[in-house]
Amino acid sequence: MIRKFLIVLSSVMSLVPVGAVCRPVSDIIPRPAELQYGSGYFRFEGDSVPSDRVRCTLTGTGPESYTLKVSRDSILITAGDSAGLFYARQTLRQLVEPDGHSIPCVSISDSPRFAWRGYMQDVSRHFFDMDFLKKQIDAMAALKLNRLHLHLTDAAGWRVEIDRYPLLTSLAAWREGDLWKDWWFGERKYLPEGTPGAYGGYYTKEQLRELVRYAADCYVTIVPEIEMPSHSEEVLTAYPELSCTGEPYRHSDFCIGKEETFEFLENILTEIMDIFPSQYIHIGGDEASKKAWTECPLCQARMEALGLTHVDELQSYMIRRIGTFLESHGRTPVGWDEIMQGGADSTAVVMVWRGVDQGVRAAEGGNRTIMSPGAFCYFDTYQDDPSTLPPAMGGYTPLSKVYSFEPVPDGLDSAAASNIIGVQANLWCEYIPAEEHAELMIYPRLYALAEVAWSPASGRDYGDFHRRALVLCERMRADGYNVFDLAREVGDRPASQQSVEHLARGCKVIYNAPYNATYAAGGDTALTDGLHGGWTYGDGRWQGFISRGRLDVTVDLGRLTDVRSVEADFIQVCGPEVFLPAEVVISASEDGSEFRELRRITREVVRDDRVTFVTDGWHAAGAFVSARYIRVQARSGQFGGWVFTDEIVVR
Ligand code: ACM
Ligand code: ZN
Numbered sequence: 001m002i003r004k005f006l007i008v009l010s011s012v013m014s015l016v017p018v019g020a021v022c023r024p025v026s027d028i029i030p031r032p033a034e035l036q037y038g039s040g041y042f043r044f045e046g047d048s049v050p051s052d053r054v055r056c057t058l059t060g061t062g063p064e065s066y067t068l069k070v071s072r073d074s075i076l077i078t079a080g081d082s083a084g085l086f087y088a089r090q091t092l093r094q095l096v097e098p099d100g101h102s103i104p105c106v107s108i109s110d111s112p113r114f115a116w117r118g119y120m121q122d123v124s125r126h127f128f129d130m131d132f133l134k135k136q137i138d139a140m141a142a143l144k145l146n147r148l149h150l151h152l153t154d155a156a157g158w159r160v161e162i163d164r165y166p167l168l169t170s171l172a173a174w175r176e177g178d179l180w181k182d183w184w185f186g187e188r189k190y191l192p193e194g195t196p197g198a199y200g201g202y203y204t205k206e207q208l209r210e211l212v213r214y215a216a217d218c219y220v221t222i223v224p225e226i227e228m229p230s231h232s233e234e235v236l237t238a239y240p241e242l243s244c245t246g247e248p249y250r251h252s253d254f255c256i257g258k259e260e261t262f263e264f265l266e267n268i269l270t271e272i273m274d275i276f277p278s279q280y281i282h283i284g285g286d287e288a289s290k291k292a293w294t295e296c297p298l299c300q301a302r303m304e305a306l307g308l309t310h311v312d313e314l315q316s317y318m319i320r321r322i323g324t325f326l327e328s329h330g331r332t333p334v335g336w337d338e339i340m341q342g343g344a345d346s347t348a349v350v351m352v353w354r355g356v357d358q359g360v361r362a363a364e365g366g367n368r369t370i371m372s373p374g375a376f377c378y379f380d381t382y383q384d385d386p387s388t389l390p391p392a393m394g395g396y397t398p399l400s401k402v403y404s405f406e407p408v409p410d411g412l413d414s415a416a417a418s419n420i421i422g423v424q425a426n427l428w429c430e431y432i433p434a435e436e437h438a439e440l441m442i443y444p445r446l447y448a449l450a451e452v453a454w455s456p457a458s459g460r461d462y463g464d465f466h467r468r469a470l471v472l473c474e475r476m477r478a479d480g481y482n483v484f485d486l487a488r489e490v491g492d493r494p495a496s497q498q499s500v501e502h503l504a505r506g507c508k509v510i511y512n513a514p515y516n517a518t519y520a521a522g523g524d525t526a527l528t529d530g531l532h533g534g535w536t537y538g539d540g541r542w543q544g545f546i547s548r549g550r551l552d553v554t555v556d557l558g559r560l561t562d563v564r565s566v567e568a569d570f571i572q573v574c575g576p577e578v579f580l581p582a583e584v585v586i587s588a589s590e591d592g593s594e595f596r597e598l599r600r601i602t603r604e605v606v607r608d609d610r611v612t613f614v615t616d617g618w619h620a621a622g623a624f625v626s627a628r629y630i631r632v633q634a635r636s637g638q639f640g641g642w643v644f645t646d647e648i649v650v651r
Contacts, residue, residue: 027471028094029447030144030454031464038105040072045101049075049092056085064146064219065111068092070103080111083219087144094142114407116370116422117453118147118223119446121438122429124154125180127201132435134214136442139481141218143450148215149223149282149424152203155188155233155252156180156430159202160224160275164267165239169193172234174200180430181609188249190237208275223334224272225282228265229254229318230289239264244296253288256318257298266325273329280349281326285319285335316342323348334370337362351424353378356409363412363419372424375538376405377449379441380428382611385490386535390440391609392431394573396535399469399486402448403462425449431575431609436482443476443483444469492534493613495569496541499530503563504555504630504650506530512552512631519544519644526646527553533646535611537571537578542644550581550643551634555650560590562624566598567617567649568632574607578644581605582637584616588627595631605637617649 026035044050054075062080066088069076075092079085091110095103119140121128137148152159158172170193177183178199191198203211208222215222230253236243242261243251254261272281290311293299303314315338323333323345334349337358344350350362351370362369371377374395381395407423425446432438447469451460466486473483491497507528515526521543522529533542545551557563566588572580583602587595599618616634630650634643 025467027468028091029465029468029472030451031459031468032091032108032110033456034107034109036107038071038107040105041097041102042070042072042075042105043102047100049103056088058082058085062111063115064144066091066108067110068106068108070095070106072105075103083146084111086141086219090142090144112144112454113456114420114422114453116147116424117145117450118149118370118372118422118424119145119442119449120149120151120225120372120424120426122151122154122427123159124151125156125429126433127157127159127199128429128435128438129201130203130207130211132438133211135481136439137211137215137218137220139443139446139476140220143446144454145446145450146220147223147280147422147424148220149225149426151225151227151428153225153227153234153284154231156183157200157202158234158238160208160272161202161204162268162271163205164271165264167238168235169202172238173202174198179433184430188233190234205271205275212276221278221280222276223278223280223282224276225284226265226268226272227284227286228322229256229285229315230287231284244292244299251292253290253292254318255296255298256293256314257296257300257302262318262321265322269322269326270329273326273331279332280334281331282334282351283319283322283326285315285339286353287336287338288315290315310342312342314342315339316344319348320345340365340367349421353426359407359420360409360412360416363416367419368421369419370422370424371405371407371420372426373405376402377423377425378428379425379445380431382535383441383445383484383489385493386611388490390431390437392441393428394536394575394578394611395538396492397445398489398491399445399448399466400462402445403451403460403465405449405452406457407452408457423449423453439482440484443481444473444486445484447472493532495532496534496539500532500647500649501530502649502651503557503561504528504648507558508556509648510554510556512554512633513545513548513550516544516546516642519642521646527648528555529647531647532569533571533644537573537576537642537644542571542646544578545634545643545645546641549633550636551632551645553648554592554629554631555648556592557628557630557650560626560628561650563588563620563627563630563650564624565617565619565649565651566630566632567615568634568645569613569615569647570634571644571646572605572610572612572614574609574639577639577641579605579636579639579641580612580614581616581634581643583633583635585631585633585635586616586618587631587633588625589629589631590627592629595629596625598625603637605639607639 056077064083065080066084067078077088158168174191176189236251237248240248244255293311319339326333337352346366349368352359380393381397408417526543586599587597589595601616
């Protein structure tokens with residue numbers, strides 16, 4: 001049953017009152033490929049359009065496609081298949097005017113840009129119940145999304161009943177600590193089911209079969225993910241004999257040297273295939289440590305027997321072997337982009353998360369590719385000023401950024417471009433313990449993902465999309481979704497929104513300790529380019545320091561200059577180990593060798609959930625200081641980690 005937000009629209013202010021002579025404005029998300037308004041309205045009584053005035057024809061052309069012609073007397077739908085018919089109805093629902101009894105005359109011809117239009121829900125880090133999943137399936141259907149990827153297994157909890165291995169749900173599904181971060185930064189203990197205070201849960205097979213049916217009614221396929229060879233601490237505590245040393249609470253990676261590992265995983269996948277009819281079965285593949293494999297006699301023996309020289313090839317062996325097993329059952333393996341390390345079978349589908357460049361590699365290498373790069377498609381990031389939102393993983397991915405995503409990068413030839421079969425948004429839930437919080441992270445960003453996935457690339461217009469998104473936010477809020485308040489979005493960090501003039505702008509920076517190449521920002525000119533960073537250290541404006549004492553730079557002002565103040569901003573995001581400096585020293589010199597300390601700032605660095613910004617500086621109490629060289633040093637504190645700064649502002 002599709003939730004009513006697409007049927008009853010009376011709570012929404014109409015942009016075009018019924019009967020107005022001006023041309024209606026489409027509020028439909030995702031934007032149809034072609035849409036032309038006629039004049040007048042199709043009017044009806046009651047809650048739904050009477051069927052004798054609607055004519056539907058299945059044409060057998062174009063999967064998921066449809067045309068819709070609304071005239072004053074009738075509604076004509078032609079659809080390529082039953083999915084197309086379903087999507088025509090979704091569009092029709094979005095066309096119903098706020099009076100609930102009229103639909104503008106319109107002619108629409110529509111079909112999806114991509115076959116895979118996905119959303120991933122992490123149910124391991126925090127457990128979400130069936131009603132929550134059904135509610136999100138309703139919204140997905142309305143947005144013409146068609147794949148719900150469930151991240152069912154990870155260190156924080158196994159979430160699917162498996163008959164053959166009961167400890168997966170009687171132990172590995174339960175942990176000490178409701179909040180992932182308390183558990184993860186604590187002792188990471190698992191507890192037997194029923195232990196007072198144990199947090200967790202799992203879906204029974206019966207529940208999952210029901211969910212599969214519910215989703216199928218909405219033309220959504222549920223794609224299960226079973227993580228391997230890594231992210232498997234919970235399995236390897238319940239069944240430690242499958243790890244390299246056999247010790248519980250020690251390993252994240254399965255032992256690839258043991259045949260029992262393959263027997264176990266194949267038995268699990270057999271039960272998974274029995275629950276989920278999806279053509280695609282996700283087998284993880286991301287972030288394997290592979291460390292134990294280098295020391296394990298069985299893993300080493302396997303490598304030797306296969307003539308492998310690198311542990312990446314051992315991972316590749318495992319993924320290929322499991323992929324072949326799935327294919328022998330008529331299914332297709334999907335894995336995160338690390339499955340290309342050591343080589344992937346061309347039949348595997350690569351789900352790209354680390355960056356668009358990985359997608360280019362996969363598509364050019366001949367693999368079908370789903371684009372889900374973190375920079376655009378991870379919704380565990382902040383979407384606005386972090387101080388106004390619940391703690392998140394970090395990062396900053398506003399609606400406009402998601403909307404700007406182009407899944408087919410420039411320069412791909414047509415064969416490689418045709419390998420890009422879709423796009424997907426992912427909601428990792430380490431910092432998302434509650435349903436309302438999850439919805440806040442999902443909507444409206446999922447609208448943008450849906451439009452990227454469905455609508456033609458040409459004709460994208462963020463202004464128009466934003467207007468439609470505001471309308472849909474209201475509709476969904478009226479239907480009980482906790483949607484981010486887009487109308488009050490403030491945008492990126494104010495300091496980053498305009499460039500700053502100061503005496504060091506454009507001046508040479510001497511790096512007494514190097515910046516890290518991954519976070520080079522603008523390179524040698526980043527700290528004097530007049531540009532402050534935004535809400536995230538990863539935005540290409542913040543420069544990152546991890547080696548030696550951390551930040552140590554000298555700015556050469558070019559000539560003796562009267563200096564009144566020196567300032568530098570710092571950012572703290574504890575999850576990725578980015579900390580405020582414990583000590584900042586600002587000094588000045590006339591000749592570049594003799595420095596006079598102007599100010600030393602010290603602080604206790606405290607771990608917390610917030611994203612924090614500080615400006616540390618020296619301000620002349622009285623007379624200016626005459627200097628050509630300004631040195632800024634920032635030392636990390638007890639946690640080590642990164643120091644990031646964005647500009648040395650000298651006045
Ligand atoms: C991932 O984010 N590790 C796929
Ligand atoms: Zn091993």
